[in-house]
Amino acid sequence: MSRATTVLVVSRLDDATADVVVEELNRRQVAVTRLDPGDFPTAVSVRARFDSGGLRGSVRTVTRDTDLGRVRSVYWRRPHPYTAPPGLSAREGRWCQEEARYGLGGVLAALRGAHYVNHPWRNRDAEYKPAQLAVAARCGFDVPPTLLTNDEATAREFIRAHGPVVYKPLRNTDYQDPEGRALTVWVEEVDPGDLDAGVTRTAHLFQKRVRSVTDLQVTAVGDRLFTVRIDGSPGLDWRRHYDALSYTLVDTPPELARHGRQYMDAFGLVFGAFDFAVDPEGRIWFYECNPNGQFAWFPEPITARIVSALADQLQHAGDLCAR
Incomplete structure (x- = not known):
């Protein structure tokens, strides 16, 4: 011992x-x-x-x-x-x-x-969305067309070519209004007319919207995978509607498991929370992998299994x- x-x-x-x-x-x-x-x-x-x-x-x-x-x-x-x-x-x-x-x-x-x-340095390396998307593609995941830019004209051109397109924050950074109330920047659909010179002030991530019929969250703990199908979202960003959703633990598709293992190894991760969308043709699209994702909001029987694996x-x- x-x-x-x-x-x-x-x-x-x-x-x-x-x-x-x-x-x-x-x-x-x-x-x-x-x-x-x-x-x-x-x-x-x-x-x-x-x-x-x-x-x-x-x-x-x-x-x-x-x-x-x-x-x-x-x-x-x-x-x-x-x-x-x-x-x-x-x-x-x-x-x-x-x-x-x-x-x-x-x-x-x-x-x-x-x-x-x-390890905190592995968390840090794996938090960068551009690195996530590049590694995901190398590991065989399907990645929606994505643009990272601070150029307004390039953003407009991308939206016209790939619309509908959504905007996604690159990090869940703490943000407050002038009164000090915490605000969340959600995933939102954008139109060329929504853009202005504010695009030039920092990096922005735009991504072709996936016509999803359901979402998957795959929580990886070592060699164990817990795949949860998420149904019933009334809006674009299901994180805004936790109470309206249904959660079902399902078998992990073998190809998803294989690519996920390659992804975890590439970043040296023991834990990761993957987000995917499934389109009407059954194609599974990679959104992101949070190396430090939450899971305690799942129904207790699902949460308990993940907690046991972590323990x-x-x-x-x-x-x-x-x-």
Whole structure:
């Protein structure tokens, strides 16, 4: 039995997906430390030493003092950004924030023998939509015609050639209105007349709209795939209508499983949440793969199976990695 016994969960406290995984690990009596790097340095501290023997030390939260050498596996979810102590100037704050990112962040990414789901650098690499689309095509997935541009004329030409076309944000970045209320930028259909000089201000992603009859979300946990058919969306972006949808666990098409495995290997991922659309001819189109996707909103019988697979990864895979 390896002396590495602790599962480190790196996420914010209001992460419902991390909550259900922690609950399952607690039920299995697996030692868990939950840590949000955004709480550093006010509520988190680190003491890490390096020499010819490698890394040793500990990380301390308000409730735990965890030996870094005893971390079996790391569940890297959705931590807050690194912060700086209050009272500093903007220049000093930025410096402290970056030192925290490369200091504490570097330690948490260098735990010897730990099994990462996923390693934060693999998450980072796999979050870029242009990289996702390029790798998906190389792995054999069908990818809808897509344009990334900040050129207004090119965008208009693409929409005329491939319409109907939708606009998709490149990242789910926090966005607020002037009153501080959180806003979500949804997938929306666009017409050439909707475009103006605002296109030139940043990168925009336009994609030919798929005439979908159903959607699929495939959650990959190691070698296990959980494919859920999503039906009943009254609108273009089904994420806006969770309560109106039906969810059915179905067998994963063999070709989808094969391409998915190639995709996961290309990015070095253990976990990934794929989104696909199925058109009237039965052709399956790749939209994206979120390396850190949510799943706790599925009905409990589906969520429970994914949670069990994740807990197996975190509880047992560390033994294999430490040998």
